Amino acid sequence: MTTTKSDKTSADLETVRSEIDRLDDRIQSLISERARLAFRVRESKGEFTQAVEYYRPEREAQVLRRVIERNQGPLTDAEMTRLFREIMSACLAQQEPMNIAYLGPEGTFTQQAVNRHFGHSVRALSHPSIDNVFEQVQAAEADFGVVPVENSSQGIVSHTLDMFLTSELKICGEIELRVHQNLLTHATSLGQIERVYSHAQSLSQCRAWIRAHLPEAELIPVSSNAEAARRVRNAPESAAIAGRSAAEIYALPVLFSNIEDRQDNTTRFLVIGRHLLAPSGRDKTTLLLAGHEGPGLLYHLLAPLQKQGINMTRIESRPSSLGKWAYVFFIDIEGHAEDSDVAPALRELEQSAKLFRVLGSYPRAVLPDEDKAPEDERS
Numbered sequence: 354m355t356t357t358k359s360d361k362t363s364a365d366l367e368t369v370r371s372e373i374d375r376l377d378d379r380i381q382s383l384i385s386e387r388a389r390l391a392f393r394v395r396e397s398k399g400e401f402t403q404a405v406e407y408y409r410p411e412r413e414a415q416v417l418r419r420v421i422e423r424n425q426g427p428l429t430d431a432e433m434t435r436l437f438r439e440i441m442s443a444c445l446a447q448q449e450p451m452n453i454a455y456l457g458p459e460g461t462f463t464q465q466a467v468n469r470h471f472g473h474s475v476r477a478l479s480h481p482s483i484d485n486v487f488e489q490v491q492a493a494e495a496d497f498g499v500v501p502v503e504n505s506s507q508g509i510v511s512h513t514l515d516m517f518l519t520s521e522l523k524i525c526g527e528i529e530l531r532v533h534q535n536l537l538t539h540a541t542s543l544g545q546i547e548r549v550y551s552h553a554q555s556l557s558q559c560r561a562w563i564r565a566h567l568p569e570a571e572l573i574p575v576s577s578n579a580e581a582a583r584r585v586r587n588a589p590e591s592a593a594i595a596g597r598s599a600a601e602i603y604a605l606p607v608l609f610s611n612i613e614d615r616q617d618n619t620t621r622f623l624v625i626g627r628h629l630l631a632p633s634g635r636d637k638t639t640l641l642l643a644g645h646e647g648p649g650l651l652y653h654l655l656a657p658l659q660k661q662g663i664n665m666t667r668i669e670s671r672p673s674s675l676g677k678w679a680y681v682f683f684i685d686i687e688g689h690a691e692d693s694d695v696a697p698a699l700r701e702l703e704q705s706a707k708l709f710r711v712l713g714s715y716p717r718a719v720l721p722d723e724d725k726a727p728e729d730e731r732s
């Protein structure tokens with residue numbers, strides 16, 4: 354009997370599939386074994402009852418860094434870390450998932466940031482304002498909160514920074530999310546669209562695209578992109594500018610994708626919590642400082658950092674409640690507050706500054722940019 358080409362291909366397919374089945378069996382039993390070990394670590398931590406008490410973000414950052422170091426392809430670092438992120442998320446949530454408050458509603462980029470940072474085995478709780486997210490964490494109704502702090506094209510979210518002037522909460526992490534905007538609508542062509550709804554920030558992130566493609570449309574700013582999607586779900590003469598998760602939640606077709614004017618449009622979010630974290634080996638620290646008025650205020654304020662050779666990566670100034678024309682500074686430095694070079698600089702700063710607070714030391718963002726091609730991932 355002669356074998357045809359398709360017979361041969363299907364025989365090959367069978368072999369490869371049974372190989373995949375064999376590997377899946379192993380992967381699954383290894384994941385189960387890992388979950389049992391994570392549970393043992395958990396028992397060694399003491400008689401806690403809640404997942405937040407077993408959560409160790411500094412260790413998770415180390416695990417994810419090792420994933421990237423080990424990765425040889427063909428999957429990208431972003432894909433590999435996403436898989437391990439979910440495995441750890443599930444391992445931690447074995448009895449009870451953590452509660453994460455975020456600036457909602459459902460379908461916003463902040464919700465995407467929650468899952469990017471914590472995985473999907475958490476209870477994500479949507480709240481209508483940044484103040485509410487802080488309140489929920491402060492009152493221990495949520496274990497952590499996630500709020501936006503800055504966008505690469507729109508600048509800082511000053512309200513988030515200002516919250517730290519009165520709140521005792523700490524920064525426990527940062528999340529960077531490449532933000533893609535889409536035109537969501539039931540309309541089948543641009544000519545049918547009379548109105549465009551979105552959050553004011555998203556409208557301005559797509560200004561050039563709107564001018565080129567929908568110059569006549571009425572632009573209507575609303576409280577969030579998800580709210581925009583909700584409004585247009587039954588209005589085919591309208592469109593919303595929002596992320597893909599809003600398209601899924603409100604079953605809206607994506608007429609055009611990636612319509613943001615800048616292709617590197619990125620939003621940075623902060624994870625807020627009630628406690629300071631232990632060092633992970635590659636951390637950054639955010640300080641809240643104010644100096645004594647007089648010439649060279651900033652120069653004198655920052656002198657202890659310069660003296661210890663500490664790298665400052667960001668500085669934002671905000672009006673303070675300490676007096677008219679008085680300012681406070683939010684400063685990011687490299688390293689953890691407990692690091693041997695950082696600690697003496699902070700002690701000196703504490704003595705010389707008018708206001709000194711460590712808002713948090715947390716692992717530097719580990720998760721790779723999901724948009725990068727594998728070849729430019731390590732650059």
Ligand SMILES: O=C(O)C(=O)C[C@]1(C(=O)O)C=C[C@@H](O)C=C1
Binds near residue numbers: 391407408
């Ligand atoms: O190493 C720990 O402390 C663990 O609890 C294990 C583990 C993990 O799955 O790797 C789980 C949860 C923690 O947030 C960190 C890591």
